[in-house]
């Protein structure tokens with residue numbers, strides 16, 4: 181499988197879903213930029229920038245001499261980002277992030293949000309970055325974990341059977357990642373992996389987030405995006421997905437446990 185064989189959607193609808201996702205990633209996203217101490221003059225290389233929602237947050241930290249090199253393998257999502265951001269401080273770059281290239285030149289900061297879990301054997305990329313980036317480069321990632329919260333969720337379901345659609349989604353997304361040979365929990369081992377490959381000042385923060393209305397909407401949209409793939413892989417049928425989407429909409433909002441969370445990992449080369 182190609183490293184650029186992206187498992188989720190690249191359509192206009194997928195771009196809108198990522199905008200929605202940016203809202204529940206808001207606090208961890210700002211925390212990552214704080215931890216990396218992104219400064220006005222920085223040249224920031226963003227791996228897997230997609231339609232540019234996180235890029236917008238980075239640009240807010242930069243002055244007229246700063247720039248974001250947004251690297252993505254989807255021409256469509258890069259076009260979307262370029263139109264949405266409307267600034268020449270955003271430099272769209274079509275490339276496979278798994279193969280570090282000249283687009284890294286001059287970077288003070290290299291970061292990515294929700295991208296490594298789409299890269300097969302993402303640890304190879306992290307190690308290659310360590311080899312090619314100059315000393316002092318700040319590196320950071322926010323990576324989702326679709327496994328860690330599940331024990332807590334399964335425990336809660338014993339008392340609250342109505343939570344079953346959250347477990348069904350968890351199973352479907354994890355089986356999809358397994359079928360595509362990508363890791364739904366790469367963030368969990370990222371900090372030790374970075375430490376052992378020679379990064380300095382490695383820091384890790386776990387951000388679980390409650391399952392609120394926007395998370396439920398995101399889950400329903402993910403089902404739409406990968407419905408055909410899930411059905412083709414015999415993970416869940418299209419009919420069952422429609423039922424699950426209805427059940428998700430019927431869940432009582434207020435104190436739903438987390439289905440996933442984000443690992444924030446920062447380090448210095």
Ligand SMILES: C[S@@+](CC[C@H](N)C(=O)[O-])C[C@H]1O[C@@H](n2cnc3c(N)ncnc32)[C@H](O)[C@@H]1O
Pocket residue numbers: 183184186188198202227228229230231232233234251252253254257275276277278292293294295298299
């Ligand atoms: C879940 S989206 C996240 C987008 C953005 N970082 C955000 O947080 O809104 C993952 C992005 O990574 C890109 N991507 C996945 N694998 C890639 C690869 N090997 N090289 C470049 N981009 C990749 C996809 O095209 C997509 O835009």
